[in-house]
Amino acid sequence: MAFLPRVLVAFAVVLSLLACNVHAQLSPAFYAQTCPNLRRIVRNEMAVAVGRETRMGASILRMSFHDCFVNGCDGSILLDDGPNFTGEKTARPNQNSVRGFEVIDRIKARVEAACPSTVSCADILALAAHDGVELLGGPSWTVALGRRDARTASLNNANTQIPSPFANLANLISMFAAKGLDARDMTALSGAHTIGFARCTIFRSRIYNDTNIDARFAANSRANCPVTGGDNNLQSLDRSPFRFDNDYYRNLVGSRGLLHSDQELFNGGSQDTLVGTYSNNYLAFANDFAAAMVKMGNIGPLTGANGEIRRNCRVIN
Ligand code: HEM
Ligand SMILES: *[C@@H]1O[C@H](CO)[C@@H](O)[C@H](O)[C@H]1NC(C)=O
Ligand SMILES: *[C@@H]1O[C@H](CO)[C@@H](O)[C@H](O)[C@H]1NC(C)=O
Secondary structure, eight states: OTHHHHHHHHHHHHHHHHHHHHTOOOBTTTTTTTOTTHHHHHHHHHHHHHHHOTTHHHHHHHHHHHHHTTTSSSSGGGOOOBTTBOOSTTSTTTTTTOOOHHHHHHHHHHHHHHSTTTSOHHHHHHHHHHHHHHHTTOOOOOOOBOOBBOSOOOHHHHHHHSOOTTOOHHHHHHHHHTTTOOHHHHHHHHGGGGSOEEEHHHHHHHHHHOSSSOHHHHHHHHHTSOSSSOTTOEEESSSOTTSOSSHHHHHHHTTOOSSHHHHHTTSSSTTHHHHHHHHTOHHHHHHHHHHHHHHHHTSSOBOTTSSBOOSBTTBOO
């Protein structure tokens, strides 16, 4: 009788190990033995990149979002188009917009030199996004690792599953829900727009046609974004594009969201209260943002025997 519980325990352990294999978990220590300097290498290269161009912290964060929303965080966004391969770089949300691929190349080259064919491009991107946020003064979070790289990409999913800057609140909530992220995650993650820039072509209709916009903000924005021409003129997404703070939410409360989708978060709907909280409580925002980044990083990773460890992030092996 006494041995029965032990047998049961052993059985349960075997079962959970099997379950682990099938449903492999990411782990922060995944490369602890196989690439102990990984964190330092990524951090150093990101510090160099952000030192060279501060905006790069924002650009890499966005790249990570666009990776995770298309077939999971699998490095698919990094793949170049080729004669026999269609990647995601020409998708509407990505073309002439997502930037920083050379930074990922440089990090990957350093990582390959230290630990060949060991660390996935998907994990490098997740780490780089984290470091970019931290370098611009944002919160830290535990980056779980062990993702593998896709051998496929989906231009169609990149076109249809990344939310549009013209989306309304219901749209935004449902597109994040489709990725297992709730409305609170969505509103916190949108705070990424506390850093970085957008092009005139993206916010033109907002500053000329939206009515839920501060008049002075609209007028100032129009000066740098004419009705025709200047499509690529940049404007910062909040007043401090190089500092990860909660200014983004203060802007929303003042009807100074730059994107139509931004202002949807504070326009008389379900997220008004949360935006209000974040606008006067940086820590509440920072904590929720960090937690939501962990959730986003867990979207559909390839693990175990799935996918591969790409040698060059731009092409499958
Ligand atoms: C809620 C839905 C979202 C929409 C509709 C959206 C849309 C956009 C658009 C249109 C731009 C400007 C692109 C350009 O003009 O080239 C942009 C920039 C940016 N987005 Fe989002 N975004 C969303 C959520 C997110 C999330 C979840 C993140 C990351 C966690 C993020 C991070 C960024 C960053 C950092 C930039 C600035 C990039 C740079 O300066 O290079 N966005 N976003
Ligand atoms: C593309 O595919 C064709 C047909 O399978 C093949 O002959 C060709 O070598 C491939 N080209 C490249 C660059 O892989
Ligand atoms: C504003 O709306 C009008 C009427 O729908 C449209 O014709 C015009 O192109 C819009 N302007 C911009 C800058 O989007």
